[in-house]
Amino acid sequence: MWESFGFEFINFYFIPGLVLGCIYALGAIGITLTFGILRFANFSHGEIMMTSSYLTWEFIMIFTSLGILAHPLIGAIPASICAILLALFVDRFFYKPFRNAPTIMIVIASFGMMLIIRSMVQVIWGPNQLTFVKGIAKPNAYIRDLTASFDFMLLIPNKHFSILIGTVLIMLLFNYLLSSTKIGKGMRAVSDNPDLAKVSGIDVENIIKATWIVGGFCAAAAGVFLAMDTQFIESTMGFRMLLPMFAAAILGGIGRPFGAVAGGLIIGLAEELSAYPWLGDGPVISPGYKSGVAFSIMVLMLIIKPSGLFKGKVF
Amino acid sequence: MIKKLIMSVLILFGFSTVTNADVKIGNPMARTGPIPELVKPMSAAVDLAVEHVNDQGGLFSDGQKYIAVKVDSACDPVAAVDAVTKLVNIEVVTGIVGPVCSGATIAQAESVSIPAGVVTLSVSASSPAISEMESNTDLVFRTAASDAYQGIALAELAMSKGLKEIAVSYANDDYNAAIAGVFTKAFTSMGGKITGNEAHEPNKASYRSEVNTLGAGSNNLALFAYYGSSGITIMRNAMETGAFENFIGADGMLAQEVIDQLGAENLGNVTFTTSASDSSTDAFKSWKKHADAANVPASDPFVPNSYDAAFLMALAIEKAGSADRSKIAAALREVANGPGEKIFPGEWKKAKEIIASGGSIDYVGAAGPQDFDKNGDVAGLFSKNTVVDGKWKSVVIK
The missing domain is CATH 3.40.50.2300 (Response regulator)
Incomplete structure (x- = not known):
């Protein structure tokens, strides 16, 4: 069984799909939070992801020049702080003035921010790809040998291991924040009904700041994980992820962070698994069309159940 | 005042385009x-x-x-x-x-x-x-020179390297789809076998399902892509999973970036062609x-x-x-x-x-005689490029 089906399926389709799904999920959390609380589609979210991976690269370079050999996850700590500050800065000066304006204005403002941030990154670091981690990542030999002795050989490179574990940790932290802290309850309250939250004495501006902090942190994590997976960074990497992340947020239900996580995993797995030779030898759907698969799921969801899997908002 | 200012600026611009020699x-x-x-x-x-x-x-x-x-x-x-x-x-x-x-x-x-x-x-x-x-x-x-010639040169190169079976992956754009088409035709007519021929969509974060689907048929990959949008990622995914051993491709892949990112030690079986000049x-x-x-x-x-x-x-x-x-x-x-x-x-x-x-x-140009035919095309030479000491080394195919 394992030889004929499981080995190839798990190692070459399922695990890569899971890794991609984790990255989508982290990115979609920020999108769905801003959508739920501020009620607009934030197009600059992908650029925050991209900027934080460039910042991580920069911090790794700084550490290396100081003679410390730094793992990307160490460089990601100061980088995620910078990404949060960037998200707060953008909100204060570019989105706050539009708080009471029609939604379309703030959407366009976020579109403008997307282009501004991307151009600034191109000015600072240039349009070329930068190598994040050199070389190719071979599967972890220890896990391979251990699982092979149980006839259950798993081929997981270390980078995928870090991404999977990192995502789970961030999710647990996020779950705690949302369900057990005051700020998390406030976020849920504002997301449900901002006016009611305001009259009950919740400081909405503070909640918005908290939203950007959480969204910025998740975006930074998604950006760094993406860069760890592809091993290079370039200035449109965030934008390329934006559409699948929107699809994930819509699939899970707008304003539902755990829906976004589920949506991200479903979209990531659907993209990779659609190319598996389920029937006969050839791929079911040519891998060239795998983004089509993700978006078909999204469109079907919008038609059948516009509120998404987790009863999100319908605008 | 502002109107006057705008007018004078406009006049200034008007003059500057007229008098600009x-x-x-x-x-x-x-x-x-x-x-x-x-x-x-x-x-x-x-x-x-x-x-x-x-x-x-x-x-x-x-x-x-x-x-x-x-x-x-x-x-x-x-x-x-x-x-x-x-x-x-x-x-x-x-x-x-x-x-x-x-x-x-x-x-x-x-x-x-x-x-x-x-x-x-x-x-x-x-x-x-x-x-x-x-x-x-x-x-x-x-x-x-047109890729109508480069695709054939690449097919000849694959044959001379002893690659009888090959899988083809190309980015879905005008350049890569066209050269992949020429290559596939030339390679088949020379007696080679195409084990799989799939388009891929550029700019994806992962191509693992693509390389595994194609890799089932052959150890050799003819890759037609731009290095920055999908080429490097496909090669990385293919090497990580061991789906392919030998790679050939054309000019869109020929950049130092490829060596810098993947490491010269991993690129022993990689050959790319490009348009070349007779030095x-x-x-x-x-x-x-x-x-x-x-x-x-x-x-x-x-x-x-x-x-x-x-x-x-x-x-x-x-x-x-x-x-x-x-x-x-x-x-x-x-x-x-x-x-x-x-x-x-x-x-x-x-x-x-x-x-x-x-x-x-x-x-008579640096790249060749530069004589245009009726379609506005020129003839050209091609070179094959392999990695030697961390750099691309180019040899003109005569």
């Missing part, structure tokens, strides 16, 4: 996008040609300045149409030197430059589709002398072609005797195809004197 050409190139590293030296070669023209007397009898207006075509059809629309309508350029990518070249030619009657002289667009794209006009030229010709030696002096890498892919295009455009404008767009195509054929006195790269002054005295010239 410069000749502008447009230079759209993929300065951002999937191949910026390849384009940088190409752009420097255009600058060098412009410098040669201006340093050696400029254009026409009154020494007008030759100016290349640089814009970014981003290797993207939409960006190229925008950029060239600006060049044609706002900068009012006499001709266009560029763009770089085939998709961008075709799109801007069809929707902007051909309708406007402006000559496009692409520096590296090599899709076979460009040969046949015009009907009743003669406005699209290129100084790089033994006198024209190339003349080019190399100038290029070395200006610190431009003389033999890099499409760098000599870029110089030739910018220099030929200047010669055509000089021959036409004015910056009139409608005269450029005929003049371009005259100066490139001859017959006449041979002109090598850098010999602007000599060419200008001959044209002034009513003589004929025949430009």
Whole structure:
């Protein structure tokens, strides 16, 4: 069984799909939070992801020049702080003035921010790809040998291991924040009904700041994980992820962070698994069309159940 | 007051365009996008040609300045149409030197430059589709050879390496799909077997399902992609899972980035072809002398072609005797195809004197003779490139 089906399926389709799904999920959390609380589609979210991976690269370079050999996850700590500050800065000066304006204005403002941030990154670091981690990542030999002795050989490179574990940790932290802290309850309250939250004495501006902090942190994590997976960074990497992340947020239900996580995993797995030779030898759907698969799921969801899997908002 | 100010600024601008005795050409190139590293030296070669023209007397009898207006075509059809629309309508350029990518070249030619009657002289667009794209006009030229030849050269190379079976993966765009088609046909007719032939969508974060699907049939992969949008990721995914051992491909993959990112130690079985110049010709030696002096890498892919295009455009404008767009195509054929006195790269002054005295010239370029056939195409040579000591080493295929 394992030889004929499981080995190839798990190692070459399922695990890569899971890794991609984790990255989508982290990115979609920020999108769905801003959508739920501020009620607009934030197009600059992908650029925050991209900027934080460039910042991580920069911090790794700084550490290396100081003679410390730094793992990307160490460089990601100061980088995620910078990404949060960037998200707060953008909100204060570019989105706050539009708080009471029609939604379309703030959407366009976020579109403008997307282009501004991307151009600034191109000015600072240039349009070329930068190598994040050199070389190719071979599967972890220890896990391979251990699982092979149980006839259950798993081929997981270390980078995928870090991404999977990192995502789970961030999710647990996020779950705690949302369900057990005051700020998390406030976020849920504002997301449900901002006016009611305001009259009950919740400081909405503070909640918005908290939203950007959480969204910025998740975006930074998604950006760094993406860069760890592809091993290079370039200035449109965030934008390329934006559409699948929107699809994930819509699939899970707008304003539902755990829906976004589920949506991200479903979209990531659907993209990779659609190319598996389920029937006969050839791929079911040519891998060239795998983004089509993700978006078909999204469109079907919008038609059948516009509120998404987790009863999100319908605008 | 403000009205007056605006009026005076407008008048000033009006005058400046009227009295401006410069000749502008447009230079759209993929300065951002999937191949910026390849384009940088190409752009420097255009600058060098412009410098040669201006340093050696400029254009026409009154020494007008030759100016290349640089814009970014981003290797993207939409960006190229925008950029060239600006060049044609706002900068009012006499001709266009560029763009770089085939998709961008075709799109801007069809929707902007051909309708406007402006000559496009692409520096590296090599899709076979460009040969046949015009009907009743003669406005699209290129100084790089068509992939109709490169695809065959690559198939011969695969055969000579003993690869009898191969899987093909190509990015779904004008350039890569076209060269993959030529390769597949040539390889099959030589007796090879294509085990799988799949398009892939560029700009995805992962291609693991693609490489595993294709890798089931063969250990050899013919990869047609731009390195920055999908090429490096596909090679990385293929090597990580051991799906493929041998890789061949064409110019879109030939960049130092590939070695820097994947590591030279992993690239022992990788060969890419590109358009090449015969470095033994006198024209190339003349080019190399100038290029070395200006610190431009003389033999890099499409760098000599870029110089030739910018220099030929200047010669055509000089021959036409004015910056009139409608005269450029005929003049371009005259100066490139001859017959006449041979002109090598850098010999602007000599060419200008001959044209002034009513003589004929025949430009022999850095990249080759640069004689346009009826489709505006030139013949070309190709080289195979392998990694030696952490760098691409190029050997011309004779």
